[in-house]
Amino acid sequence: MKLFKRLTAIALAAILACSCMMMASCEQANNKLPIVCGETGMNDVAGVATYGVNYYSLGVKAGDMAADILLNGADVSTMSVQMDPNPTLTINETVAAEIGFTIPEAVKAKATAAGANTVTRVESAIVESGADFTVGILQLVQHVALDQSNKGFQDQLSVRMAEAGKTVTILDENASNEQSNNVTIAENFVAQKVDLIYTIATSSSQAAAAATEESKIPVLFNAVTDPVGAGLVASMEVPGGNVSGVSDINPVAQQVSLISELLETTDVKIGFLYTSAEANSKYQVDLGIAECEAKGYEYVEKGIGDINDIQAAFTALLAEGVDAIYIPTDNTLANGIATVHSVNMGE
C-alpha cells in the first residue's frame, strides 16, 4: 500500500513536471511574435516592417521652416505644423528570418528600398561669430532620434543660408535630461536675443514657449507628437502664436493596418506595448486603438513603468494570446528595444 502511494506520488510529480515542460515549450514556440514599431530605428532592431518617419527628414523640414522665417520673413503664427508627408514602408528581413516569420509578397512589393535623402552640409555657412543670424538649439537629452533631427536641421539650414549668401551662428545646447536646464537654456537664448529657437522634445519646447512670451522670438519645435495637447499651438493648421514646428507623429493608423496586411487576415489581436508615463506614447496608442475599433481588430494594451518592466509586460501580452505587438514611438522602449528583441527571441 505504501509502495503504491509512493508510486502514485512519483507518477503525479512526473505528470506535473511534463506538463510544466510542455507549457514552457509551448510558450517558447509562441514567444516569437511579429512586432511593428512606430519608428524605423526601432524597426531595425526588433520589428518586421513599419511605416516610419525619419527624424533626419523631420529635421530637414524644420530647417526649411527656419530658413523661410529668417530669410523670407515668414510668419510663424500662420505656418502650419508639418508632418512626414509620405511615410515610407521599410521591411526588416533579418528580424523576420530570426523569428521565423514570412513577410507576404504583397507587403514586400510595397516596400521601397529608397533610404533617407541626406543633405550635404555647407560648412562655410555656419560660422562662430559675425553671422547674419543666430539660432539657438535646445535639445532635451542625448538620444539617437533627437540627435538626427538636430543634424537634419543644421544641414538644411546651412544649405539654405549658403544659397541666399548668408551665414548663421548656431548655439547648440543640450539640457542633458535635467529639466531645470530647459528653463536656463531657453532664457539664456532670449537674453542673447537669438533670431530663432529650435527645440527638440516636448518639455524643452514648452520651456522655450514660456520663455519667449514677451520677446516673441520664433520657436520651431521638433519631436513633439501632440503639439496641441502640449499647449504649444492653437491648432495644427494655424498655430496662432510665435511657436510652430514639426510633429514626429508616426502614421499610427497605417502602421496598425500593416499588422493585418502582414498576417494576411483581418482576424487579428494586437498587443500595444508602451510606457505609461510618456504622454506621446499614450496618444499614439489611443490613435492605434481608434484604428483597431474602426477596422474591427481585437486589441490589448500594456503600459510599462520603466525599462525593467519589458519582460513582464511582454509575457503578459503573450498570455493574452496576441498575434502581433505594436510599439509606438516611445523614448523608454526605444532605449530598451534590444531587450524587446531578446525577450521576443526567448533569450
Place this chain on the structure above:
Amino acid sequence: MLNLLLSGVTQGLIWAILALGVYLSYRILDVADLTCEGCITLGASVAAMLIWKEVNPVLGVVIAFLAGCLAGIITGILQTKLKIPPILAGILTMISLYSINIHIMSLATGASGTANLSLLNFKNGTIFAPLSDLLGLNKTMTALILGIVIVVLIIAVMYWFFGTEIGSAIRATGTNEKMCRAQGINTDTTKIIGLALSNGLIATSGALLCQYQGYSDVNMGVGSIVIGLASIIIGEAIFMKAKNFAVKLSGIIVGSVLYRVVVTFVIASGMPSTDLKLMTAVIVIVALVLTSFAGKFKKKGAKTNA
C-alpha cells in the same frame, strides 16, 4: 548680461525654497531624505492640475504645500513607525509619487496616463499673471520680486518656528536623538513633523516652478536633490562662520542663487552642452573642498589660541 543675471537669480530663488526644504531634512534633522525628487513634481502636478481646474493659484500653492507635507508624513511614518531605513523610505515615497503624479495630472486632462501637463494656455491662471499686471512688470521681474517675498517670509517663519518648543525639539532630534528621548521628547513625532515641513517646502518650490516654466512634467524632479544639496553646500561655504540661524538660512538662498547663476553663465559661455553635468559636479566639488579646507584652518586657529 543683466538679463542673464536676472534670469539666473530668479530661477535660483525658486530653487532656494527647495534648498531650504532639503536643509531641513539633511542638516536640521540629519536625515538623508530622497523624497525630494518625487515631491517637487508632486507640488508642480498639484498646482498645475488646480490651475487647469481654475482654482485660485495662491490657494493652489498652499494645497501643493499641504500635499508635500502629506508625502513627508508618509516618508516619516515609513522611517519611524515601520522602521524602514531613511534612505529607502525616501526612495519608496519618491517612486510611489511617480505614479501618483501621473494620476494627479490625469485628473486635469481626464485622459489616463498624462505625464506632461502644459500651462501655456493657462497663463492668466498662474500666480505670476495677476501680479505682473498689478506691478506692471514682465514675468521674470515679477517672479524675482515674488521669489524674494516668499523666501523672506519662509525664513522668518522658520526662524520663529525653530525657536518654539516643538521647533527646538526637532533641532534637538537631529543633534542628539538619544539625549532627546531621555528628555522625554517623542523623536518619532519630531521627525515626522520635520519631514512634513521639509517636503512641504519642496512641493511649494515645484508649484512655483511649474508656473514659471509653463508646464509640469513627471520627469522634472530628476537631478533636483543634487541642486538642493549643492545650494546648501555652496551657502555653507560662503557663510561658514554664521552662528545665527536666520543668517545660515539666508546663506542657503545665496548658495542656491549662486549655483543657478553659475550654471546660467556656464551655458552662456558656449561650453559644449554635453559637459554640463560634469561642470555641475565640479561646482559642487569645489564648494565641498572649500568648506573642508576652511574648516581645517579654523581648527588650527583654535588650537593656537588655546
